[in-house]
Amino acid sequence: MPDVSYRKARVEDFPVILTLMRSSFDVVLRDHGFLDSSPFASSRMPAVPQQGFPWFEMGLKEDGEGFWVAEVEGKVAGITLSWVRGSLWYLAHLFVSQEHQGLNIGQNLMEIAMKHHKGPAITNRALVTFAYNPVSISLYARYGIYPREPLYWMEGPSQHVKTDISNTKLRSEKVVDFEKSRGVLSRLDELNLGYAREKNHEFLQSLPTVRCHLFSSGDNPVGYAYVWQNGRVGPLATISHETFRDVLKAAFKLAAAEGAPNVGIAATGSNEQLMQVALDQKMRILDNYLFMSSKPFPNFSNYVLYPTGAML
Ligand SMILES: CC(C)(COP(=O)(O)OP(=O)(O)OC[C@H]1O[C@@H](n2cnc3c(N)ncnc32)[C@H](O)[C@@H]1OP(=O)(O)O)[C@@H](O)C(=O)NCCC(=O)NCCS
Known part of the structure; x- marks a missing residue:
């Protein structure tokens, strides 16, 4: 049994952490036959950036107590990053390198991550994992985090995106000033998830690769959608189920206009409208x-998750 030590992550670990996550990801994809189809295989991901890891930088700044590495003989063998917003705890990443799996490193990192909180007591815990990895699913279930929602990563050619929208009063505008949209975004999140996640919005809106669009019908705000340059959509939230279909279609239209060959979305199985629209777009x-959580979430029928599962 090798000696394993655990310490907080540091800036200089970021490139190694990303490489470990990608190779561990690829192993699961390969072992379950998804390496050729998954857009999250490392061969289809952007090159490891030479400078700047904004997501990890935010993790260290806002959630340093939840960002840890395991080391074996001075080399990073596992990592975990959790974030906390109020009473919500979310596991963004837990990975152990293939050669060190099955040695309790994952469980030990999970123990450390479970202790991460800020002020208020944690009342819900959530994460996204592979639907086909019994090791990770059972590990989380042992900590009271249970399977709640199947997620299907769906993609289709941008040219097949349909442009018909039944609500002719639906308008969208790009958010340019986060402060001005803060209230609306938080209200929509509270309604759909039960939590405001302002830091996450602030982070997303600081990225050059994604835009937040606010939707309104007449004078009433009815939803928001993040649209990525690579054609992905999410997170997206609407005020009601009635507005969901049109906001989603409008978001796909904006995504198709980004110029990427495909549009993509993490489709929640229980959201019939989402499935229908996605299939209708081929x-x-x-x-x-x-999607796993310790308590059910209020409403996924008006909501689309963040594309990679690292955030709600
Ligand atoms: C999931 C992962 C983090 C677990 O870390 P690990 O260090 O390998 O796991 P541990 O050794 O701490 O524990 C694994 C446990 O799962 C159990 N397990 C293994 N196969 C299992 C199965 N088919 N069903 C149920 N439990 C299983 C093991 O028996 C062990 O429990 P035990 O100690 O009670 O016997 C790691 O395997 C990994 O990185 N996998 C690839 C990436 C991944 O799936 N990450 C999670 C994405 S969010």
């Missing part, structure tokens, strides 16, 4: 994930 299932 989108195909390329990978399967699972």
